[in-house]
Amino acid sequence: MTDLMTDPETISRTRTGATVEFRGLRRSFGATTALDGLDLTVEPGELVALLGPSGCGKTTALRTLAGFERPDSGKVLVDGEDITGVPAHRRNAGMVFQSYSLFPHLTAIDNVAFGLRMSGIGRATRRARAAELLELVGLPQHAGRFPHQMSGGQQQRIALARALALRPRVLLLDEPLSALDAQVRLTLREEIRRLQQQLGITTMFVTHDQEEALSMADRVAVMCAGRLEQCAPPAELYERPATAFVAEFVGVMSRIPARAGADDGTVDVCGRTLPVNGTLPGAAEVAGGKGEVDVLVRPEAVEVTADGEGTSRIVGASFLGATTRLTVRLADGGEVTADVPTHTATTLPVGAAVTLRLPDRPVLVDRRRGNGGGDRG
Incomplete structure (x- = not known):
């Protein structure tokens, strides 16, 4: 059997990553403007953290990329392809939520394999892939456990493995660590970064935690009132802020x-x-x-x-x-x-x-x- 994570063709495809572009995105909810002309490009294989105060538009941007929100205007492109009107289930994006969203009646291995089953992949193949992903996230011994038998950190690892099962073009993380205690957060953020670099998958990570953003991301995109204030590597953001808002918000x-x-x-x-x-x-x-x-x-x-x-x-x-x-x-x-x-x-x-x-x-x-x-x- 070929290992899902060491197959040369898979590595060639995932490590090049996908280019993600937001072009002039605007989205309003009644009188509230969530996105106000957002322009941002994420390079192949890059991890970009969206950081900002509550209501700044970071989660709306992520949900627009996932296909859960439709912009009022503007475009979303992946590898140059306009996917603005493509339904969420056809975007090949893996998403990990804050709440884990595991099926309580399924074991860990069946939760990981769920998307593969819905895609019509045979039982033997999907269980083999799910087992390899459990190995990747360090939980092979938890294959037969149900969510209530695992800690929050373990459940989040299972959610991450499930998101990777279909070999998505992009990985989307919506505050995946905020429900965990401090020590588990620290361990898991290091694990997520290791996996992201190993797979070379283009990743967008929404967080309100500055330490998470600065320690994990290749670049941090700071948002305020639906606008992008600055997108830069963590050290540049800290030492050379482009606006007074960035200077005072970061650190x-x-x-x-x-x-x-x-x-x-x-x-x-x-x-x-x-x-x-x-x-x-x-x-x-x-x-x-x-x-x-x-x-x-x-x-x-x-x-x-x-x-x-x-x-x-x-x-x-x-x-x-x-x-x-x-x-x-x-x-x-x-x-x-x-x-x-x-x-x-x-x-x-x-x-x-x-x-x-x-x-x-x-x-x-x-x-x-x-x-x-x-x-x-």
């Missing part, structure tokens, strides 16, 4: 009030004059010499020094292991988050007066918002 970001420097292209912040990273709208404010702006900084970039004459004060501290996260209130009432080595945190107790300092490198600048500070994670 933790604080705002520190600053003023345009004496020379174009610099800002005066925390007692230093620093060059400006020109990716955000506030860079134009600095270049135009308009004065008040906000500098956006990550917690690891903020240096905190005890200073009895300092105008800022520590108002909170959270132990994170090797680092301790401090909340520092500025003189104007805004707050800044700073990560410091835990072994030095004892010299920076809550209530201490401190001075903040930023490293000597270009900073992100945005238009002044309200009374200075605040951060989002």
